[in-house]
Amino acid sequence: MIKSKCIVVAFDFGTACSGYAFAYTKDSSKTIFVQEKWGGIDANCIKTLSQIVLNDKNEGVAFGYEARDYFNNNPDVEPETRPYFAFFKMHLFDKKNRGQPVKALNCNKTATAQQLISETLKFLKNSALTKLNSSSASSIKVQDIQWVITIPAIWDDSAKQIMRVCADMAGLCSKDDRESLVFVYEPEAGALQCIYERTSGYNVSNGEKFLVMDNGGGTADFIAYQQVEGKKLNAISKSFGGDFGSIYVNANFYQFLENIFGKDLVKSRKDHPQFQFLLDKFESLKRTFNTSSGNGSKPLDLSLSVFGQDEAWMTSKINAYNQQYHTDIKYYSKRDKLMVPHSLFLSFFTPLFNSITDCVKKEIRENPLLKNLNYIFLIGGFNENSFIQEHIKKELEFTGAKFIISKSPVLAVVQGAARFGLNPDTVLKRLQTRSYAIEIEELVKPGMHPGKKLLKRRGVQYCPNVCDVLVSAGQMVGYDEVFTRSYVPISPDQKSVEISIFSSHIPKIQYTTDPGVQFIGELYVSLPDTSEKLEDRRINVSMKFASTEVEVSAVHEKTGASMCASFDFAIDEAESLKRNILHQEKNRLKVQLCVMMDCTGSMGTWMNESKTKMINLTHLLGQTYSGMELNVSFIGYRDIKDVKRFEIVPFTKDIMGLQTRIGQMVADGGDDFAEDIAGALNQAYNLSWGYDSVKLIVHVADAPCHGSKYYNFNVVDREVDEYPGGDPSGLIPERILKNISSKGIDYYFIKINGHTDKMIEIFRNAIDTPQKKIVVQDLGADVSQLLPSLVNFVTNSITRFSENIN
Structure with a gap:
């Protein structure tokens, strides 16, 4: 953290909901304050919805619950002039399509993920500044704040890069002031909060291991740690998980409504106030639903006015669904209740729950460090549901770990993120999810590079396209640890050195032309004096793993001339493939x-x-x-x-x-x-x-x-x-x-x-x-x-x- 900062503000920008917390850097008690009241109908919610309405300039005009209720409160506004978006954070998880625009929910307008996320961060920033200045004797400005943004640990480098660009657009940081913003992995932040809470039920000791299961709105995000001396943490697993968030329960319920009443009709009525009320009712049931809540039907408030049809139409649709799917849904028009059988309601959850625990079981089987876990921490809004708690305890009972549910699972991440901002070196080491290498021409020794086409330079054989690996996937890397390699130019008349960096999810990579190895960026260092010996023109290349991001620098050893960069990662798989092809073309004959x-x-x-x-x-x-x-x-x-x-x-x-x-x-x-x-x-x-x-x-x-x-x-x-x-x-x-x-x-x-x-x-x-x-x-x-x-x-x-x- 920069010493001049007087406040840490942490944003938990989630797929379904968002919120923020803050702490004063000079407060010895390290008290974390959370913004727990938001505008809109549900004014007392501790988080607001990650939903936004834009104007014709793609500027945000409403966010959160106010965005959801915007058209109810402004009935004269044409939807085409105010596009409405939700769940757009998941666009960054989609490696294939995140370069594509996001379509509005209420019209055919689109916006980029960067526009939507940057406008979201602006709303959160302005809300935080208003909150801080309302209780401060002196004016709090953006530059006084150490900003922290939570990100899924399973995100790749491209998604992190997009988030930083968005933060820059929102005015949280700049290219010249990168340190004012740090990222923290969501399960990592949750782990810090769980350790801080230390209820009477547990007290993590040095040497003990625990798994953090962050089940949120869009993704399920897991990492395991071991506590070491000084209450610090070392990761003992790579991040793992997937798109198993609670929004997919909602998607299953939405699909259920479409199967009963028809896709086109449901789509045409989804902005109706009564339809929103129906979804709110389902959300409430989703949070409280559990396997021991009885085998009776679950009541859902469903007014006939939602679909503009009479009771006979409603009854015929339900009877047809019951016959096709062998269920027993009932509708009581006098009470406006749709009664959903317990088993059917259960089916909205089960596929996701199985995906979550199957994912954890697989990692435990493959990673010997995850044997004999002491604790499993459950954080994230989805883990407030007692059904998922029961499912996880049952399926992972074999670990022998003690299951700990955070005091407030939905707030654990944002509270822990604020703690991370106060002490960013709490996590000493992380396991790298990717390998990083520099492309070189390697001097050939007997038995090396069999079958490869070799080059001869000044009578000496070299093998091109070799990976000089700085860090391997699965390797333990310390906080802000730096890895350095030293190189000399390949030709006496070179006026510059081009340093090409490659990355892969594969732990052991040998050649940049191998499948799964991606070109991610390059640096150029000028070499003006061609009269020097090759040894005097040596270049030192360093790669720094700054918290969750990668930074690279190259220095001409003799003159000190340097070049630094944070890579411009490909935004999606198509762009990555294009860059690989272009790099290969640069290296062709x-x-x-x-x-x-x-x-x-x-x-x-x-x-x-x-x-x-x-x-x-x-x-x-x-x-x-x-x-x-x-x-x-x-x-x-x-x-x-x-x-x-x-x-x-x-x-x-x-x-x-x-x-x-x-x-x-x-x-x-x-x-x-x-x-x-x-x-x-x-x-x-x-x-x-x-x-x-x-x-x-x-x-x-x-x-x-x-x-x-x-x-x-x-x-x-x-x-x-x-x-x-x-x-x-x-x-x-x-x-x-x-x-x-x-x-x-x-x-x-x-x-x-x-x-x-x-x-x-x-x-x-x-x-x-x-x-x-x-x-x-x-x-x-x-x-x-x-x-x-x-x-x-x-x-x-x-x-x-x-x-x-x-």
């Missing part, structure tokens, strides 16, 4: 081909070939290298004094567009015989070359560069070479070629006649090595071989790149 061609008058036929055949290059290469990314540049050069000395098309994937640009060029110029090859090579050197690409220049020319040493005939006049001493600006072609070669760029030459022989001989003497020599293709006047030669050159460079002989 990339080829950069620069065609450098003399564009003076004598080269007209060669330019025409480029104008018409370049588009075929992608097709021909694609037959051999599926998925290859080809970028082509064209540098047309003439002579130093020509008006259009150079015509340059930068690297582009649009080969048709490149061909069109070349088609607009005209072969002309070049008053003397020698041409500006030195200038053209300098232009090629300064193109945007990637360090991880196959790189090559294909030079097509019928004349040498300036400088008498580059040709075999005597200079008799200026028509042969206006600059016999070489380039007037001091450019020396072989020096530029050395720089080009040092970048890993291959240089190829297409020979048309013998005028360039001596120039190529000088070039070879300057840059040829035993492993890498200039390749010259003598085509003479056969322009039809230009395209096949380009394909052969690219193939040769790809082979060289794969072997990585530098």
Whole structure:
């Protein structure tokens, strides 16, 4: 907690209901205050409904019970102008569809989950500020408060990220002030409250283990802990559970009504005041229902006015349902009562209860640390129901644990969340639900990476796409614990390092290309000084598990230059798949081909070939290298004094567009015989070359560069070479070629006649090595071989790149 904060305010934003609690940081008694009165019809409820009405700007105009009753209190308002939403928190649990908009319950309008949640948090924030300032002598502002929001422990990183974005939109925190908001897992908060209560029935001792079962409106959320020295907690299980919340009992009841009275009719009447009264009655029965409450029927208030039909219609519908489902529902019109048999009422609950206890049994079987539990704490609004209490005790009796029901199950989470805000390090260690790794190229040792395609860099073999795992799923991680790895760049000419982070629910991950391994984000760290040794350019990457969230930073060890980030996780499964594909495309084979061609008058036929055949290059290469990314540049050069000395098309994937640009060029110029090859090579050197690409220049020319040493005939006049001493600006072609070669760029030459022989001989003497020599293709006047030669050159460079002989 930030020391400057004077108050902790905790929000328990639930699927069905929401509330908040607060505590003063300087209060030695650590008293937790709860907002227990809310507006609307049910003004004395200790929580309000997680329901909201928006205006046409997607701003909240009513929340909670006031939202539910908004249209009853404002009968002249058109539903289309005030969309009404409920249960939208569950949208974040839906990994497949949470990127989709949420449909209003009363019209066809939609809103994003972010809009709905941020407006909800605004209402809670404003209510808390009003409450605090009504009893404070001094003005309480947002920045004075340490905010805490409860979240399900079974949420993934994407859901947590969305919640933080929503909190930012609601004005609780910002990107520059992340510490003003912390998340706490719902069962974790409940555990803190249960331990604090310590009734006469229990007193958790050091070394004792307990399971927290948080059964709420939308989800059932479970974690087990062991108490250690100082009344601190260590998690001994990962979070587990599922969408087994009490709203699904309501859904079963709603389905029951649709089966009796018809789906369309129920839908058309769901906003009727009497229908809302019926749902309230069911909610009341749901909370008090238990298996020992008798085998008689349960009365539900159901007025004929709800459906606008007469008694005969009602009776016929009920008789038809009884006959189809073999039940004995009765309707008493004089009392407006629908009598539901005990067994039928029980069926609304049983499937969910079985899901809850089956889930816990499975975890106990698979996790040896959950043997010999001392306590099972029951928290959450759903656990106020005595039926679920009886069911859990019966089904989990074999554990030998003592069952403890919180003094107020519905408030245990929000009260515990406030306590967490006062002491966020109460939970010392948590078990990670996911593995996190950095993608690296690993030095290959004997017996490693069998069957994998390897790379050779500077004569050494490496395996790409390897996971360097920082944290594994199931690993114990301390509060704010930091994990660090150290790396050096893979290439001497890298100007930046791209750090790619992957995640998986699988404990042991080996390759980033394996199923279930997801690309989740990346960091870039600049490396401006390419003259340093690789070891001096070392990068330290750290991953911090700040309470419930993941933060990553990278530091250039020598300069201290750093980059920090909280990841932008994919919002849903479709986005995650898209990102994985895009990352794989970034890492696929990339080829950069620069065609450098003399564009003076004598080269007209060669330019025409480029104008018409370049588009075929992608097709021909694609037959051999599926998925290859080809970028082509064209540098047309003439002579130093020509008006259009150079015509340059930068690297582009649009080969048709490149061909069109070349088609607009005209072969002309070049008053003397020698041409500006030195200038053209300098232009090629300064193109945007990637360090991880196959790189090559294909030079097509019928004349040498300036400088008498580059040709075999005597200079008799200026028509042969206006600059016999070489380039007037001091450019020396072989020096530029050395720089080009040092970048890993291959240089190829297409020979048309013998005028360039001596120039190529000088070039070879300057840059040829035993492993890498200039390749010259003598085509003479056969322009039809230009395209096949380009394909052969690219193939040769790809082979060289794969072997990585530098």
